[in-house]
Amino acid sequence: MAIVPVMGWLGVPLMTAKPTGLFINTLSMLSATLKNIRHGKxxxxxxxxxxxxxxxxxxxxxxxxxxxxxxxxxxxxxxxxxxxxx
Known part of the structure; x- marks a missing residue:
């Protein structure tokens, strides 16, 4: 949730930080979904x-x-x- 602002504070351009944040969130959601499927939740x-x-x-x-x-x-x-x- 705070990935884009943190990347902005670190000097990463906003047009690079936004897609990077979306990609990281997508990977996080995918791994959580797979884990929940594996555990039957x-x-x-x-x-x-x-x-x-x-x-x-x-x-x-x-x-x-x-x-x-x-x-x-x-x-x-x-x-x-x-x-x-x-």
Whole structure:
């Protein structure tokens, strides 16, 4: 969360720090997702239908702000997959 400002304070240009921060966050999210799948904390059977229906709906309703809606729906779908540890 503080990667981009810290890189800015260290003298990294903003146009370099932003994509680098996004890349680091993507790797972090991917590793956390894989770890949660391995430990059985991610219920893919629950979230997958939500993800598919949302993607199909947003493909039918193509608006200028649909990329924002896709990102919002993906984040909701991914967060709804997490269940409590058994």
């Amino acid at each position: 991610l219920d893919v059977r629950f979230g997958l239908p939500i993800l598919i229906v949302t993607r199909l709906f947003l493909r039918l309703v193509h608006t200028p702000g649909s990329s924002y809606l896709v990102a919002l729906s993906l984040s909701f779908s991914c967060s709804s997959c997490f269940t409590q540890a058994r």
